[in-house]
Amino acid sequence: MAYYKRRNQSFRKKNVVCQFCVNKVYNIDYKNLEVLVRQIGPDGKINPRRRTGTCARHQRMVAVAIKRARHMAMLAFDRGTWL
Amino acid sequence: MIKLRNYEIAVIIKSELNDEQRSSLKDVIQDWVVSSGGEVVLLDEIGKRKLAYPIEKQREGYYVFWYVKMSTAGPAEVERQLSIHEDILRYMIIRSESPVSVSSSQENDSDTDVSESDSPEDSDSSDQPDIEKIVDELMEKEEKEEMEGSK
Ligand SMILES: [Zn+2]
Numbered sequence: 001m002a003y004y005k006r007r008n009q010s011f012r013k014k015n016v017v018c019q020f021c022v023n024k025v026y027n028i029d030y031k032n033l034e035v036l037v038r039q040i041g042p043d044g045k046i047n048p049r050r051r052t053g054t055c056a057r058h059q060r061m062v063a064v065a066i067k068r069a070r071h072m073a074m075l076a077f078d079r080g081t082w083l
Numbered sequence: 084m085i086k087l088r089n090y091e092i093a094v095i096i097k098s099e100l101n102d103e104q105r106s107s108l109k110d111v112i113q114d115w116v117v118s119s120g121g122e123v124v125l126l127d128e129i130g131k132r133k134l135a136y137p138i139e140k141q142r143e144g145y146y147v148f149w150y151v152k153m154s155t156a157g158p159a160e161v162e163r164q165l166s167i168h169e170d171i172l173r174y175m176i177i178r179s180e181s182p183v184s185v186s187s188s189q190e191n192d193s194d195t196d197v198s199e200s201d202s203p204e205d206s207d208s209s210d211q212p213d214i215e216k217i218v219d220e221l222m223e224k225e226e227k228e229e230m231e232g233s234k
Contacts, residue, residue, distance in 0.1 A: 073134040
């Protein structure tokens with residue numbers, strides 16, 4: 001029971017609309033770590049759309065930006081050590 | 084006529100180089116850009132920074148970014164040069180839509196996008212005014228999908 005409860009909470013959608021659309025963001029820079037850090041979990045993985053509510057278009061931009069930041073060693077591939 | 088495109092070159096230089104060595108390496112890299120028919124629009128440096136993971140056993144690196152205009156043949160040539168230089172830990176050349184996207188600004192994204200871009204880009208960015216419409220359409224579509232999904 002507890003398992004299901006926790007599972008449901010973590011998979012629950014937090015935002016109904018895409019935050020990037022709301023803020024009228026047209027491009028996401030891979031150097032803009034303040035934004036990207038909010039899109040990754042404690043394990044360093046990219047947050048799924050079902051949790052953040054990001055639209056497909058912006059999720060794709062987020063994913064590309066995070067992968068670029070990882071390549072340039074600004075974000076880690078695993079664990080949340082980005083300082 | 085050769086069409087010039089906007090590119091962004093990101094380079095991590097070994098942090099153990101002194102200022103003199105570093106600036107000469109930066110000159111060398113700019114020479115590569117110029118000699119392959121490009122021009123440097125802007126140079127942006129973050130400077131010494133801790134790496135998120137070690138590269139070649141180095142824990143920190145010196146970050147330099149160039150915003151350049153090059154022909155389509157340029158990046159391959161510059162990339163080849165970057166790849167064989169041993170003082171360069173990591174490099175990346177990407178297309179950038181706007182000629183200059185200043186790294187430090189995150190809040191005023193909406194201010195910087197269309198206003199300052201110069202005229203040669205107009206042919207490229209003909210879809211610029213439609214983006215808002217597209218985003219709105221996408222949002223509506225998304226919402227519709229969500230509603231159906233939740234039923
Ligand atoms: Zn969006």
